[in-house]
Amino acid sequence: MTETLTLDASKPLAPGSTIGILGGGQLGRMLALAAARLGLKCHVYDPAPDGPAAEVCAASTTAPWDDEAALRAFAGAVDVVTYEFENVPAASLDLIESLVPIRPGRRALAVSQDRIDEKQFLQDLGLTTAPFAAVDDATTLDAALSKIGAPAILKTRRFGYDGKGQARIMAADEAETALAEMNGAPAILEGFVEFSHEVSVIGARGLDGAVACFDPGENRHQDGILRETTVPARLSAAQRTDAVLLAARILTALDYVGVMGVELFVTPQGLVVNEIAPRVHNSGHWTQDGCLIDQFEQHIRAVAGWPLGDGARHSDVVMENLIGDDVDRVPQIAGTQSAIHLYGKAEARPGRKMGHVNRLTGPVR
Amino acid sequence: MTETLTLDASKPLAPGSTIGILGGGQLGRMLALAAARLGLKCHVYDPAPDGPAAEVCAASTTAPWDDEAALRAFAGAVDVVTYEFENVPAASLDLIESLVPIRPGRRALAVSQDRIDEKQFLQDLGLTTAPFAAVDDATTLDAALSKIGAPAILKTRRFGYDGKGQARIMAADEAETALAEMNGAPAILEGFVEFSHEVSVIGARGLDGAVACFDPGENRHQDGILRETTVPARLSAAQRTDAVLLAARILTALDYVGVMGVELFVTPQGLVVNEIAPRVHNSGHWTQDGCLIDQFEQHIRAVAGWPLGDGARHSDVVMENLIGDDVDRVPQIAGTQSAIHLYGKAEARPGRKMGHVNRLTGPVR
Known part of the structure; x- marks a missing residue:
């Protein structure tokens, strides 16, 4: 028995509670905005100052990943910890986890941090990988x-x-x-996997074990960076079901709590898992404007022990990333029928994700 | 000619600019969240500490309305000023306006601060009032x-x-x-006006004079406080057109920049204007989940000199206010197909608006 105050895993976080977020980039920013809608505060931890998340969080810590005093103070100031970035050093996580729960749990992080462990885990589940x-x-x-x-x-x-x-x-x-x-x-x-196109499933699993997946989106990459996600993806009804069941199997096998991105190749022989990301995912940004509850709120709900929300899609959407100088097009885009999401980054370097645009292309048919 | 740096009214605010908000309540909070989506920072000014808005703003000032030094520092730190609260003292506004533009302009505020001036203005426009x-x-x-x-x-x-x-x-x-x-x-x-029901139109007008109105919503009050807004409202097509044209006439007559709430009584003799509010309005909260661009972003876009966004409604919505102890129902509501919006208020006093819930009741027919 320990005297340390720990989260009662059977109880949802009350409004006014604080969620710690490791990593202060755009994913952390959008998680914090979703948490604010639910009356939850966020405290972001990042080694770099002035990241996108801090300016919309109630509190922030700027300290290296190996600053034990800062990690302890952070863990002491929050009710639960999550991450927007899967490469947080294990030693930092060990220290935090001794003080406060981390959601999603360590197993998902460990598996996804190592491409070989990840592929082996997926194959052991009976899924196809390269x-x-x-x-x-x-x-x-x-x-x-x-x-x-x-x-x-x-x-x-x-x-x-x-x-x-x-x-x-x-x-x-x-x-x-x-x-x-x-x-x-x-x-x-x-x-190499011969595939016709890539899709991804954004899946969520609550603390109660309930699973909810968003409709699969179809991804187009350029120079290794996601350019565009289109929903609905080109998939047969059977493929769509396969994709969602497969994501649910991964979430459940990891006893996962939160949102995960699962990238899939569509091949004539079936779906091949490319990779999994144990966090909210760029290919799920369309959910902000296509669903009542988006991937960020779904993640916050799960991490806070709340029931998952209604992730049904009400509209068809095309999400386009604004990379580097793309952001100079914002004044033109503002005049079109699109929702603009910018990350508050001051400098538009080549390859840097500055924001994204969601264009509704019609109601769900 | 003055040497003071002023906003070039012909240019939209660049991402990274700062919008000052007078009043730090829930409307300020939701304006700040909308601004963050667009990469704009907010600085909130309120005499009370720990209001709902400050924790999601990049900066905040806690000072009385008559603190000249604080008002000057605030005006100097922002690119444009707006308000979530129409009863800011005129002397404070005079000082701010000598340093930085206020949007919407002073005329709308003056008219709406005085019930007699407001009714006279509306009658002079040819509109019907009590x-x-x-x-x-x-x-x-x-x-x-x-x-x-x-x-x-x-x-x-x-x-x-x-x-x-x-x-x-x-x-x-x-x-x-x-x-x-x-x-x-x-x-x-x-x-007294004999009316069958009350509706409101949330109208927006851009710096370029463009007007966009959201679909009218139908309001139900209890004890003088808004309980519920339902969209679509019970209105004939002709009444709907009348309502929107009437709101547009008010916005244009005031050379208005931003979002305004216009409350209307529906009577057998036509629409009667109950009152106008020169700000985002409780009866427009449904837009957060029923439209691509909601009333908060529309206001921020207007104040920042951006084009207005796409305010078309994709879904039917019922918005319910959570007043006082209603907030205790949040755990139950979280398990339903609804979007929850909480304001981060610690104490649930009777009559206090703690949050609201948007329930989608179907796609637009």
């Missing part, structure tokens, strides 16, 4: 290429996002160059 | 009752809201008691 093999050096890369064949893609096992830490191997003679791009980091070789 | 007469004492009340007849309602000319400062006079012998309730304040006697 063929893969671990790569640590030239010898294991050779073996992996023999097993999987080219073309294939070499990725760092950890800390990759938006296409960073990835190198294509179109033929075996490109292996050496690709390996050099890993900078000695442990890697994974993934076989 | 019959009225100024009352300062027993003599003028007698004269007013002779002209208008009983039943009638005696109200303070200024500073009334949510049914406060009002007394019914069902017969002439109740005049003395009603007058005593005015505590010597200048008053107005208004004749």
